[in-house]
Amino acid sequence: MRVGTRLLTAATGERFRFDAGCFCLELLITGGPGPYQRYEILHEPADLARWLEGSRLAEVAPLSGDDIRIQPAELRRIKRFRDTMWSVARTVAHGERPSSADLEVLNDSAEPPPRPRLDPATGVRQWASPVTGGQILGAAAREAIELLGGDRVERLRECAADDCQLLFLDTSRPGSRRWCSMQRCGNRHKVNAHRARQP
Ligand SMILES: [Zn+2]
Structure with missing residues (x-):
């Protein structure tokens, strides 16, 4: 499975692959407010360090939990x-304007991101160690600001299934992605459309 593609478990127990398309949206699958609290996986800093190993940040350069230092206060901010x-x-995906208070939270989070470097011995790209919680926050917030303030914001979508709230950035060439996952909502839609055609 590609780095950044995640295996999720639906409330029904069904497993499916999900690619959020960018790091700041990938972070949303670790939990969230209100009804998403039951999906929370970031209970302590070590949980986030482990999760980051398979995230899109690890696509840029390998990220090992040992190189990540996250303080509890940083986890709370993240x-x-x-x-x-x-x-x-x-x-934004619904075509509306977010509140200014929410945008200020994103602005306040835009700290310096992790620093990439080249290993002087091998020339291989790395993250300067340790990668801190503040830098993780900065990476996500800077990406979010660039996304929300740029042209790609048109590609920020919510899954087209009525009962699915997953958000993603459509990185497909034609820009025609509608579903969180073809395996799950795309397939459910196909089955329902087929049933609707039956006499
Ligand atoms: Zn969906």
């Missing part, structure tokens, strides 16, 4: 950013 991003991204 979760606040994440919960705010849920609201902002959903609002």
